[in-house]
Amino acid sequence: MKLFLTIFLSICILSFHSFAQETKEYYFKFNITSRSELDVITDIISIDNVLHNEVFAYALHHELDEFQKLGYKIEFIERDVPKSLTMATTVAEMNNWDRYPTYEVYRQMMKNYESDYPAICKLDSIGTTNDGRQLYVLNISDNVGLEENEPEFFYTSTIHGDETTGYIMLLRLVDSLLSNYNTEADIKYIVDEINLFINPNANPDGTYNGGNNTVSGAIRSNGYADLNRDYPDPRIGANSPYQLETQAMMNFAEDHHFIMSANFHGGAAVMNYPWDTWYTSENLHADTEWFEQVCTDYVTTARIIYANYMNSITSDGVTHGATWYKIGGGRQDHMNFWHQCREVTIEISDSKLLA
Numbered sequence: 010m011k012l013f014l015t016i017f018l019s020i021c022i023l024s025f026h027s028f029a030q031e032t033k034e035y036y037f038k039f040n041i042t043s044r045s046e047l048d049v050i051t052d053i054i055s056i057d058n059v060l061h062n063e064v065f066a067y068a069l070h071h072e073l074d075e076f077q078k079l080g081y082k083i084e085f086i087e088r089d090v091p092k093s094l095t096m097a098t099t100v101a102e103m104n105n106w107d108r109y110p111t112y113e114v115y116r117q118m119m120k121n122y123e124s125d126y127p128a129i130c131k132l133d134s135i136g137t138t139n140d141g142r143q144l145y146v147l148n149i150s151d152n153v154g155l156e157e158n159e160p161e162f163f164y165t166s167t168i169h170g171d172e173t174t175g176y177i178m179l180l181r182l183v184d185s186l187l188s189n190y191n192t193e194a195d196i197k198y199i200v201d202e203i204n205l206f207i208n209p210n211a212n213p214d215g216t217y218n219g220g221n222n223t224v225s226g227a228i229r230s231n232g233y234a235d236l237n238r239d240y241p242d243p244r245i246g247a248n249s250p251y252q253l254e255t256q257a258m259m260n261f262a263e264d265h266h267f268i269m270s271a272n273f274h275g276g277a278a279v280m281n282y283p284w285d286t287w288y289t290s291e292n293l294h295a296d297t298e299w300f301e302q303v304c305t306d307y308v309t310t311a312r313i314i315y316a317n318y319m320n321s322i323t324s325d326g327v328t329h330g331a332t333w334y335k336i337g338g339g340r341q342d343h344m345n346f347w348h349q350c351r352e353v354t355i356e357i358s359d360s361k362l363l364a
């Protein structure tokens with residue numbers, strides 16, 4: 010009996026140990042001498058930014074082990090987590106948009122949107138995460154739930170769990186669309202003519218890694234993989250088995266015909282368009298001029314409010330994905346290549362976790 014108990018306890022400790030190792034996420038920087046080195050590196054670790062020859066990246070334990078075989082001298086970086094992150098513990102506390110919702114407040118907000126505006130808003134969950142959280146999507150349109158001859162747009166944020174600015178901004182977008190529908194002609198036009206789908210948080214396990222009541226322990230991955238390196242890639246091919254979040258998004262995209270979508274990130278401020286997996290010299294996207302125009306329109310409009318917005322990566326606030334840095338398995342390329350959906354990546358704020 011004692012032997013069995015010892016074995017049982019050993020298994021528990023070992024499995025806890027491997028779990029703890031896997032959820033540990035390392036953030037570090039290193040220098041390269043040539044951009045071409047990134048072609049190999051990007052398939053091993055998760056590059057987050059490249060400024061001249063300095064590379065900033067994240068890695069899970071097994072990825073770091075493999076990367077270190079390449080012999081780069083790495084310097085670990087302290088995460089930029091604000092000292093005081095104020096959480097809203099009731100829906101009412103979200104009224105001024107100056108707090109993060111606890112997971113339960115987020116759930117309640119999403120349910121309230123549907124119950125307060127049943128004619129134009131419908132809540133759905135497209136999947137459940139490893140930790141049992143929901144991947145919520147709100148459908149907003151006139152005659153919601155009815156198949157109409159309208160284009161479908163999709164907005165999603167925070168596939169990197171610690172990039173939370175877009176999470177709050179999409180909740181606020183939902184709130185603005187719904188509460189102004191009957192009073193603002195422009196908003197009524199958008200809601201009436203477009204079938205909108207909004208997913209404020211695509212990686213709640215990453216955002217609420219520190220528990221449902223705080224975002225201060227937020228991490229990039231879902232605990233197991235960088236979800237924005239997890240999709241089938243037109244250059245690399247399939248990547249199965251997929252994370253639950255990835256599979257849910259792939260099924261969701263399959264069930265719809267999105268013609269445009271935006272995926273919000275943080276940690277930089279720039280509009281990023283396809284391809285992420287190919288340099289322009291390898292494969293130029295047929296809609297490159299259109300992407301340049303749409304992205305430029307966005308930046309120009311945003312700069313009416315804040316003249317210095319989106320100038321940390323390029324002066325015009327727009328970049329082709331791989332020209333900044335190449336990645337494989339990103340959702341932008343997946344949506345463009347397999348779903349003919351013109352998706353862009355909007356890096357919305359230089360700081361990931363705003364205080």
Ligand SMILES: [Zn+2]
Binds near residue numbers: 169172274
């Ligand atoms: Zn990101």
